[in-house]
Amino acid sequence: MPLIIPKTLPAYDALYEENVFVMHRERALSQHIRPLEILILNLMPTKIATETQIARLLANTPLQVHMTLLQTASHAATHVSAAHLETFYKTFDEVKNNRYDGMIITGAPVEKIDFEQVDYWPELCEIMDFSETNVYSTLHVCWGAQAGLYYHYGIRKQLLNEKMFGVFEHRVTRPSNPLVRGFDEVFYAPHSRHTGISREDVLNCKALRILAESDEAGPFLMSTENGRQIFVTGHPEYDKYTLDAEYKRDVAKGLPIAVPKNYYPEDDPAQPPLFRWRAHAHLLYENWLNYYVYQNTPYDLGAIKRVEHGEE
Numbered sequence: 461m462p463l464i465i466p467k468t469l470p471a472y473d474a475l476y477e478e479n480v481f482v483m484h485r486e487r488a489l490s491q492h493i494r495p496l497e498i499l500i501l502n503l504m505p506t507k508i509a510t511e512t513q514i515a516r517l518l519a520n521t522p523l524q525v526h527m528t529l530l531q532t533a534s535h536a537a538t539h540v541s542a543a544h545l546e547t548f549y550k551t552f553d554e555v556k557n558n559r560y561d562g563m564i565i566t567g568a569p570v571e572k573i574d575f576e577q578v579d580y581w582p583e584l585c586e587i588m589d590f591s592e593t594n595v596y597s598t599l600h601v602c603w604g605a606q607a608g609l610y611y612h613y614g615i616r617k618q619l620l621n622e623k624m625f626g627v628f629e630h631r632v633t634r635p636s637n638p639l640v641r642g643f644d645e646v647f648y649a650p651h652s653r654h655t656g657i658s659r660e661d662v663l664n665c666k667a668l669r670i671l672a673e674s675d676e677a678g679p680f681l682m683s684t685e686n687g688r689q690i691f692v693t694g695h696p697e698y699d700k701y702t703l704d705a706e707y708k709r710d711v712a713k714g715l716p717i718a719v720p721k722n723y724y725p726e727d728d729p730a731q732p733p734l735f736r737w738r739a740h741a742h743l744l745y746e747n748w749l750n751y752y753v754y755q756n757t758p759y760d761l762g763a764i765k766r767v768e769h770g771e772e
């Protein structure tokens with residue numbers, strides 16, 4: 461919970477300016493006696509692994525967070541049991557009249573095909589439109605980020621010559637932004653994708669800010685000024701062995717796949733990988749929940765207003 465101190469205490473203004481999570485008693489009393497409502501659109505075929513990874517990161521907070529899992533109706537998943545989806549997942553029809561403090565749109569292994577060839581593209585467009593009207597802040601991950609950048613800003617993904625695969629060094633480019641509060645100046649994050657976006661396209665988009673990037677992997681974390689649309693090009697939620705499983709899966713299939721970079725000691729896949737991104741994954745999700753969602757979302761979800769692009 462935030463530190464509740466009187467607004468007139470000198471520490472209040474000083475800490476508020478530093479984006480330290482303080483609240484005065486009147487504001488604390490007037491709001492947030494309900495859990496944060498977070499919707500997860502899980503587009504990954506590895507649904508259970510992904511929902512567990514995201515839940516782990518969302519749980520790292522004393523805030524009460526209520527997570528709702530969403531599946532697509534226009535594509536029937538084949539790598540998870542229908543019973544699991546039936547029990548734990550909703551469809552867009554069931555949630556489209558609700559409002560949410562936050563939404564996460566995951567990655568998906570469809571980046572080599574055009575957006576319009578993805579079975580659920582029209583449904584995803586509807587959900588992304590809903591993110592502008594019915595959700596306070598939406599975090600897009602990997603292909604989800606590419607889809608969001610294309611849908612909202614017309615930024616196209618580009619096929620890479622070789623898969624961006626491994627754990628890469630990143631640097632914070634806007635240290636004052638609350639999403640990267642507490643980040644080391646240099647940090648690591650995993651990537652696993654065949655496509656990327658151009659840095660120039662992002663810089664040319666007036667609505668977007670690059671908050672962290674990598675010389676090798678490109679822009680990593682982007683946001684609108686007000687944090688209502690956030691894009692992460694890597695997979696901070698991945699577990700220690702997720703890249704290892706993807707690598708060994710492709711080797712077993714006889715695919716021409718390079719060893720993931722900076723992941724195994726001495727680049728030796730026989731050795732256990734190094735987990736070097738976990739702390740920053742937790743920090744990113746915690747900052748998102750604390751600074752963008754909890755502190756800015758209206759107490760009355762009905763008061764969420766459509767994202768005004770001119771206001772970004």
Ligand SMILES: CC(=O)SCCNC(=O)CCNC(=O)[C@H](O)C(C)(C)COP(=O)(O)OP(=O)(O)OC[C@H]1O[C@@H](n2cnc3c(N)ncnc32)[C@H](O)[C@@H]1OP(=O)(O)O
Nearest residue numbers: 505506537538539567568569571577578579602603652653
């Ligand atoms: C760029 C990013 O966002 S990275 C995120 C994606 N990463 C991952 O998916 C990693 C984990 N995935 C995997 O290891 C593999 O996909 C596996 C092992 C689960 C399945 O592999 P395969 O059986 O070879 O199938 P394939 O790789 O073609 O994947 C099929 C998945 O692709 C997706 N897909 C493929 N074509 C389409 C399409 N036209 N429209 C929508 N989804 C499609 C589906 O999600 C499908 O899984 P589902 O039927 O369970 O929903």
Ligand SMILES: N[C@@H](CCO)C(=O)O
Nearest residue numbers: 568569570652653706
């Ligand atoms: N992360 C994905 C990339 C393919 O979309 C995988 O290796 O399965």
